[in-house]
Amino acid sequence: MLAHLILKDGTCFNGFAPLGRGGGGEVVFTTAMAGYQEILTDPSFAGQMVCMTFPEQGVYGVHGDLDEAPRPWAAGLICRRLTLQPDHTRALGDLAGWLKRHRIPVITEVDTRALTHHLRDAGAQPGLVWTEADGSLAGGKAAAAQLADMSGQALAGEVSCRDRYELLTPGARFRVAVLDGGIKGSILRQLSAAGYDLEVFPWDAPASELTAPRFHGLFLSNGPGDPDALPGMRKEVEACIGRIPIFGICLGHQLLGLAFGGRTFKLKFGHRGANQPVLDLATRRIEITAQNHGFAVDDASLPPEVEVTHRHLSDNTVEGLAHRRLPVFSLQHHPEASPGPHDARGAFARFGRMMEAFHA
Known part of the structure; x- marks a missing residue:
């Protein structure tokens, strides 16, 4: 499903929502090259949609001993590519299936380099994963403009x-x-x-x-x-x-x-x-x-x-x-x-x- 990542300042990034689910949170980036499962289950990421600067995610699947909490706490995953067939002998499943089971929004095919540059210049800010099923782009921009900032949030x-x-x-x-x-x-x-x-x-x-x-x-x-x-x-x-x-x-x-x-x-x-x-x-x-x-x-x-x-x-x-x-x-x-x-x-x-x- 076609989707957009819409930031509170109105900036839009095109993408694809493979799980057909939208969502919102503060959009931040991490420079870690691996560790997506630990990142998504880290309670410190509650209320945040995480942009992974490394382009390929899900390569080694998901594992039973990598969770930092019993459930994912991140509000969403933003990445360039999501591997659907992991290459690891001990993988318990693929990242996309794991995200779907936990109802975590994901947007792929995003220009994560451009997004990271924008967040560095304009600052981390709230944003929405807005799918084509959610309505018009104008409606998404209006909804994103009303999102609450992270400052003042007791999580x-x-x-x-x-x-x-x-x-x-x-x-x-x-x-x-x-x-x-x-x-x-x-x-x-x-x-x-x-x-x-x-x-x-x-x-x-x-x-x-x-x-x-x-x-x-x-x-x-x-x-x-x-x-x-x-x-x-x-x-x-x-x-x-x-x-x-x-x-x-x-x-x-x-x-x-x-x-x-x-x-x-x-x-x-x-x-x-x-x-x-x-x-x-x-x-x-x-x-x-x-x-x-x-x-x-x-x-x-x-x-x-x-x-x-x-x-x-x-x-x-x-x-x-x-x-x-x-x-x-x-x-x-x-x-x-x-x-x-x-x-x-x-x-x-x-x-x-x-x-x-x-x-x-």
């Missing part, structure tokens, strides 16, 4: 778990409370591999539960949406500071920045991909990281007792924070991912050393 409650649950590790050294704002399965696996028992709490859990005496540390997860639209979550995180060692990633990093008294702001087109260079200011070591975020912490707004520990080498934005006295640190990127070498995974061991020192 953590939509993707978080509903009830507390445990993940136990044989011989665990520490018990960690996890505040779930949209956590990825790979992050939970890395925390378990580091030797921690985990209790995962919904996004609106109070500080009194997160800092209960049985916990040695608190982990703040990744997640979607605007961190500034989560004042209740920020308030509870603020109440935890100084009471327990804290490690935050992505949304958790941004919430800590807000809890410290800082501000966050929306990036023009965000950082999304498996090849983002980050400088560790202490070691001067460059880490190649995986990232997925559209908001950043404003370092000029932070108090003197909070130091910037990492910088993004493309735009000098904040990639890591640490309190100068208290056992609290955070990273904007996703250290559990594997864009090549496991450059940033040492953060999980650092969390353990912090808990060990605090409880000595």
Whole structure:
């Protein structure tokens, strides 16, 4: 079925909707060459239609061990070509069939290079996959113009778990409370591999539960949406500071920045991909990281007792924070991912050393 990708600013890209389904969300791009299943199931992509800059998608099909969540959270997939017959001996099926089962819109045959250039120049923005069955192009443009921007959207409650649950590790050294704002399965696996028992709490859990005496540390997860639209979550995180060692990633990093008294702001087109260079200011070591975020912490707004520990080498934005006295640190990127070498995974061991020192 013929379709258009219509951006809020009125720009249109021709394409084809092989599943015959339209939809909408913030249109963003990722520079990852692979990992489409992990991307589509990452809760941090909730409310977003993802443009894959690599032209061919679905080559290795879908696999049972690649999901970051039990279901896809991305609002849609935008790509140049979609392989219908995957070439992998362990594939459980093809990407198109998987998307259809989960009712995820997809548009193919899009000039993804031109779309990426436009998003870089004009910024990430809402858009629609508008099929020929949805009506006239003029009607699609009118509908796209009314779409809500990502700023101000509180999405953590939509993707978080509903009830507390445990993940136990044989011989665990520490018990960690996890505040779930949209956590990825790979992050939970890395925390378990580091030797921690985990209790995962919904996004609106109070500080009194997160800092209960049985916990040695608190982990703040990744997640979607605007961190500034989560004042209740920020308030509870603020109440935890100084009471327990804290490690935050992505949304958790941004919430800590807000809890410290800082501000966050929306990036023009965000950082999304498996090849983002980050400088560790202490070691001067460059880490190649995986990232997925559209908001950043404003370092000029932070108090003197909070130091910037990492910088993004493309735009000098904040990639890591640490309190100068208290056992609290955070990273904007996703250290559990594997864009090549496991450059940033040492953060999980650092969390353990912090808990060990605090409880000595």
